[in-house]
Amino acid sequence: MAKREFRVLIKYCFLKGKNTVETKTWLNAEFADTAPGKSTIRNWYAKFRRGEMSTEDGECCGRPKEVVTDENI
Numbered sequence: 001m002a003k004r005e006f007r008v009l010i011k012y013c014f015l016k017g018k019n020t021v022e023t024k025t026w027l028n029a030e031f032a033d034t035a036p037g038k039s040t041i042r043n044w045y046a047k048f049r050r051g052e053m054s055t056e057d058g059e060c061c062g063r064p065k066e067v068v069t070d071e072n073i
Contacts, residue, residue: 007055014048
């Protein structure tokens with residue numbers, strides 16, 4: 001299962017009022033081999049508590065994937 005799909009499931013549990021332990025137990029029962037770790041679930045719960053309800057990856061600074069310069073053209 002993709003990371004984004006797990007994030008949606010974590011958000012679902014958060015909105016249902018489950019805590020991180022209940023969420024981890026449920027995900028382990030349903031997706032034993034691929035369930036995210038405790039720290040991942042805690043991090044997403046913290047984001048949801050801050051009001052960041054998006055399940056997408058955020059922008060990250062750093063080197064762009066493609067660099068356009070006169071030398072490359």
